[in-house]
Amino acid sequence: MKLVLEGIGHAFLGRAVFEKLDFSLAPGEVVALLGPSGCGKTTLLQIAAGLIDPLRGRIRRSYRRHAVVFQESRLLPWVTTRDNISYGLRVTGGKSTSHRQIAERRAREVGLHPNDLDKYPVELSGGMRQRAAVARALAVDPDVIFFDEPFTAVDVGLKRVLQDLVIAAAAREHFSALFVTHDLSEAVRVADRLVVLSEGGTGFVTNRRIDGRPGDRSDRAIFDMMEAWSRDPAFSELFDGERKGLP
Template sequence: MSKLVLVTVTHAFDGRTVLRDVSLVTQPGEMVALVGPSGSGKSTLAAIAAGILRPQSGRVMRLYQRHGMVFQQSRLLPWETARGNIAFPLLMDGMNKAEATARAEEAALAVALLPSDLDKMPDQLSGGMRARVAIARALAVAPDFLIFDEPFAALDPALRRRMQDLVIDLSARFGFGGLFITHDLSEAARVADRIAVLDRKGDGIIGALTPEGTPGARREADIFAFVQREMTGNPLLADLVNVDERALDYDCACDTLGPRRCC
């Protein structure tokens, strides 16, 4: 079962609550997108789901064997080649170098990296190639659940779409479920089976949307129509475009792995 269950998860930084009573269940094999405005606590929830943060209260049940995570930035080790970055979690898990290298090269092939790409250092790779390496690193551990924390936010629109298509293809091929964090409803409607909406102040999941069809089979015109309809007529999404992050009443301290910023 590739299933994630969050039960009344609450978390605070420096005494300020950023998530309160958040409950979410993903079904086996289901890709759920979590949308919400900047500062609503999406990245904090992703870190809790991945076990990077421990919630102050609530329960996290990971009903799967192993998960991988793709972060907002690629977070590649600058002193390692692309191959070394993909193999790194396997080596840290005790796998011998030969087997880890072979597994890394299989994962690289799955995300359409060329053999010549694997000897390059991170600063020799484009943004899209770094994103592919980061996804391959997550795939290398053979996960049955993947957590994506706005991994394509810094890419240009055309490249974002290619990366979204890659996630859709990989999910179908390998059958993993996942949690995909994004503030972009169009991205959510492309990659996810179901879309959960987080309250603008992290006060729980306020509702869910289910686009017609399945990821990869939805026409672009249908995705566009869905987004236009929901953004203009669904009160659940009012804060997705209207919220002013300066009005949030807590510090932007939810990125535990980088600079302080809103999540």
């Protein structure tokens, strides 16, 4: 296992988010983490990524490097796209010419145009910024990538393109990933397995493999799976949560 969480419990201001969660990530496995808003998905991702310390539990990491992609791109505004993408390489040492080359290759892989590399983040569209954020994550050759709703703010058509980039990168580079999303169709497209975290700290309500491989599933297969699962009690909280969220 690349990552094992055991008996994880966390609370903010004395209010429990979850208790005794167990979770593991196998080599090359992409796991989608779903659940209603406020159930603790980001908290769990941040614990897994070592960004916050849990109050209880153990974490075992068997990998060299990880990267995180957030909902907002979190690019440095005063640095060009090229230097943003290669930012994480500064700590690894090496020549700046090779950093440039890595940034350029990763930018190409996520569909950024060479002209975009000299632009500052403010000059990029939202979708281009998320592409750059994915390129920055890939640049460090991570063994594990944590995605926290990376494509929630981009429009539907572009979302699919960005999902396909992640699917292709995972197939090519064999990293493991924890992919937080609100969107069941996104989960079913990008992941090998999905887990749903309940509201109210009672843990995972379901943990299931998704048939086929990401990238090989037809739109029909994805639609059929979603149809079946939307009637499944394990997902009811998810859909109720989404309905509650409507204006």
